[in-house]
Amino acid sequence: GAVVSQHPSRVICKSGTSVKIECRSLDFQATTMFWYRQFPKQSLMLMATSNEGSKATYEQGVEKDKFLINHASLTLSTLTVTSAHPEDSSFYICSARVGGFSFDEQFFGPGTRLTVL
Amino acid sequence: AQSVTQLGSHVSVSEGALVLLRCNYSSSVPPYLFWYVQYPNQGLQLLLKYTSAATLVKGINGFEAEFKKSETSFHLTKPSAHMSDAAEYFCAVREGYGGATNKLIFGTGTLLAVQP
Numbered sequence: 001g002a003v004v005s006q007h008p009s010r011v012i013c014k015s016g017t018s019v020k021i022e023c024r025s026l027d028f029q030a031t032t033m034f035w036y037r038q039f040p041k042q043s044l045m046l047m048a049t050s051n052e053g054s055k056a057t058y059e060q061g062v063e064k065d066k067f068l069i070n071h072a073s074l075t076l077s078t079l080t081v082t083s084a085h086p087e088d089s090s091f092y093i094c095s096a097r098v099g100g101f102s103f104d105e106q107f108f109g110p111g112t113r114l115t116v117l
Numbered sequence: 118a119q120s121v122t123q124l125g126s127h128v129s130v131s132e133g134a135l136v137l138l139r140c141n142y143s144s145s146v147p148p149y150l151f152w153y154v155q156y157p158n159q160g161l162q163l164l165l166k167y168t169s170a171a172t173l174v175k176g177i178n179g180f181e182a183e184f185k186k187s188e189t190s191f192h193l194t195k196p197s198a199h200m201s202d203a204a205e206y207f208c209a210v211r212e213g214y215g216g217a218t219n220k221l222i223f224g225t226g227t228l229l230a231v232q233p
Contacts, residue, residue, distance in 0.1 A: 006160075032219070043207060043223045044161070093160050097219060104219055108153075108160040 002028050004096050006109035013084055014117055021079045021112045023094030029074035030096035034106065035067075038091040050077045084116045119144045121208045123224035131232050136180075136195040138227045140208035143189065150191040151209040151221065152182055161207065167191060178202070203231045 003026040013019050023033055031052050036044040048069050049057045056069035066088075068080040077096075081088055091113050095106040124139040142148055149168050153161040165176025172184040182193045191208060208224040 004160075034220070041228075043225045045223075046220060049220065091158075095161075095221075104149075105163070105166070106219075106221060108162070110160040111158070113158065 002107040004107045004109040006112050010113045012115045018082045023077045023109055025075045025096040032097040033077040034095045035079050036093045086116045089116045119210050119222050121210045121224040123208050123227050127228050129230040130198045133197050136198045138193040138206050140191045141189050142210045148210045152193050153207045155205045198231045200231050
């Protein structure tokens with residue numbers, strides 16, 4: 001099956017620094033990737049939709065200047081949390097979309113736990 | 118707008134007992150419906166999906182779900198719970214094929230505990 005990886009799996013950083021999270025589709029090409037965040041004991045909230053070669057589409061209430069998304073290739077999307085603060089601490093999950101004539105599915109990465117001190 | 122409601126944030130069953138996790142959806146267009154499982158500190162794994170074919174959908178690990186349009190429900194069941202089924206389960210909806218968006222909308226999740 002389709003495999004999506006995320007790196008790093010865990011990251012701890014100081015307040016004010018920036019953190020980059022990578023999302024890769026390992027055995028398929030994904031024109032669309034999605035970024036979610038999940039607070040403890042809560043559901044996944046879609047942050048943005050990332051399309052290869054174009055600007056990401058952010059959900060309402062998500063600061064695009066704080067959460068920079070780059071989708072430079074068909075197998076890699078990155079999320080950079082800029083000037084991170086403790087309230088940005090969360091579990092970030094990406095997914096990659098595989099679509100065709102009669103098939104459309106998202107495959108999820110294992111997630112990245114961000115802790116901002 | 119589409120949405121899903123999962124009744125019961127916590128469900129506890131005994132090992133070997135029936136598992137029933139409830140999900141009701143709201144959609145103005147024919148929906149695609151999904152059940153995902155999440156183990157601690159991991160991403161989501163697809164259990165099963167409904168995409169307008171058979172209303173009774175069988176998934177992995179012995180789970181199945183039935184799409185009932187009249188009840189706008191897509192409840193997840195498993196005849197006999199196993200200790201390894203303990204996890205968080207999410208129901209999700211998106212517009213069916215040909216819809217304007219392929220965004221998934223998730224429910225709030227149900228944490229399943231399995232007692233020995």
